[in-house]
Amino acid sequence: MDRSLRERLTELYRRLLRVYGPQNWWPIDPEYHRRHGSDPREEIxxxxxxxxxxxxxxxxxxxxxxxxxxxxxxxxVRELPAERLGELVKPAGFFRRKVAYLREVAQKLDPIDVVEKIDREQLFRIRGIGRETADVILLYAGGRPFFVVDSYTKRIVFRTFGVKGGYEELRRWFEGNLPPDVELYREFHALLDEHAKRRCLRNPLCGGCPVEELCGFPSGNP
Ligand code: SF4
Incomplete structure (x- = not known):
């Protein structure tokens, strides 16, 4: 990425932050964990x-x-009977599969401090953890600078900068062009999602978009 593109990426972050404000993602309920003596990272x-x-x-x-x-x-998650756990997580869909995944992570990420040092590749060996989930765990629970890429991120960087690629390519693209700043990565990922939901929809609302002048999409020249 050349310098001007790097500056545009940083400017994209600044503008999204100015427009939408801090997202403080990942949402957790500290009061719940205080009352129950659990660790908020487990909620993540x-x-x-x-x-x-x-x-x-x-x-x-x-x-x-x-x-x-x-x-x-x-x-x-470890102690609830599987059937009961399934009832509780049913609203999230694919509940049988998610019960199995939750059980597996609850075994393998115990104690939760392991998220501060576990290798990304080790996380992939846990059933239910793919690239995006691994990076969510590393960034938001582990406080480690791995950029989380999702379909919204892909959509925006393609439209804005003409950058396209698989998960790993895009993760490296962000990490190679931003300082390794955990708070920045947390906030930027959340802001991109917010922008994709509010404006950069499947059919984007480009007129009046707060980052329109940084974005190549309206002119067809990313
Ligand atoms: S100008 Fe359009 S395509 Fe570009 S970020 Fe805004 S909504 Fe998305």
Missing amino acids: VIGAILTQNTSWRNAERAIENLKRAGALSLKG
């Missing part, structure tokens, strides 16, 4: 599994059920 790991192949809204409904059952922790 559980949420990362529950949101696979579904909207965050559906994942949230499952998280609320786990909270009501006092089981929003890796210990809770």
Whole structure:
């Protein structure tokens, strides 16, 4: 990426932050964990599994059920009977598969401090953890500078900069062109998602878009 493109990427971040404000992603409920003596990072790991192949809204409904059952922790996931766990996470869809994945991560990421040092490749060996889920866990639970790429991210960088690629290419593209700053990565990923949901839709609302002048899409020249 040349210097001007790097500057445009940084400017994209600044403008999204100015327009949408800090997203403070990943959402967790510190009060719940304070009351139950659990670690908020466990909620991030559980949420990362529950949101696979579904909207965050559906994942949230499952998280609320786990909270009501006092089981929003890796210990809770391990100890609940599978049938009961399945009932609670049903709103997130694919519930049988997600029960199996939750059980697996609850075994393998115990104690949760392991997220601070585990290799990315080791995470891939845990059933239910692919690239995006691994990077969510590393970035948001582990506090480590891995950029999370999803379909919204792909859409925006293609339209804005004409950059296209698979997961690893795009992750490296971001990491190669931004400082290794965990807070920046957390916020930028969330802002891209917000922008994709509000404006950079499948049929984008380019007129008046806050990053229109940085974006090549309206002129057909990314
Ligand atoms: S100008 Fe259009 S394509 Fe570019 S970021 Fe904004 S909404 Fe998306």
